Amino acid sequence: MNIGEAARESGVTAKMIRYYESVGLLVPKGRTEFGYRVYGAQEVHSLRFIRQARRLGFLVEDIRRLLALWHDRSRASAEVKSIALEHVAELDQRIAELSQMRDTLAHLASHCQGNDRPDCPIIERLADVAPEDCHEPGHVHRTQVQPRRAN
Numbered sequence: 001m002n003i004g005e006a007a008r009e010s011g012v013t014a015k016m017i018r019y020y021e022s023v024g025l026l027v028p029k030g031r032t033e034f035g036y037r038v039y040g041a042q043e044v045h046s047l048r049f050i051r052q053a054r055r056l057g058f059l060v061e062d063i064r065r066l067l068a069l070w071h072d073r074s075r076a077s078a079e080v081k082s083i084a085l086e087h088v089a090e091l092d093q094r095i096a097e098l099s100q101m102r103d104t105l106a107h108l109a110s111h112c113q114g115n116d117r118p119d120c121p122i123i124e125r126l127a128d129v130a131p132e133d134c135h136e137p138g139h140v141h142r143t144q145v146q147p148r149r150a151n
Contacts, residue, residue, distance in 0.1 A: 006039035010047035017047065023060055025050055025067060058087055 007014045020026040021037075026046055028037040049070060053063045062083055069075045069083075108122045 001039050001044075003037050003039065006044055006047065009044045010051065012047045012051050020047070020050060025060065025063060056087070057091060058083075062087060 001009070003014045003017055006012075007017060010017075012020075017026065021028065026043060028043060029040050030038050032038060046067065049067065050063055053066055058066065065083055066080065069080050104125075105122075108125055111121045113119065
């Protein structure tokens, strides 16, 4: 099947299929004499696997490891579990960071009058008030929140 058909069968866009090929998560069976990629049931199954892993928030490198383990029938489930638990720990960290951000924003919003006056603690915080001047509950210093790893 061509890339459009593989996209429809797998639920993954053609653009993402090309991306997964570019990062080595998927290798099409071959190409036609006109250079079009050819996909079979195995590639579609792999695309569905990748889609599910992405929905769970796994990063590309983790998906690469999981795909390798999926294809390795002699794998130890302990390896799979280890990858999953590492991801759970990362999700827990992100949840904690998001919760801190939410609490800070809720605190700021509760102290904003929301009227016609220009005074607004939300704007003041966004204007980068010096961290040592911030003592209210829920305040998160920029150095406390780590960015998510890139895919």
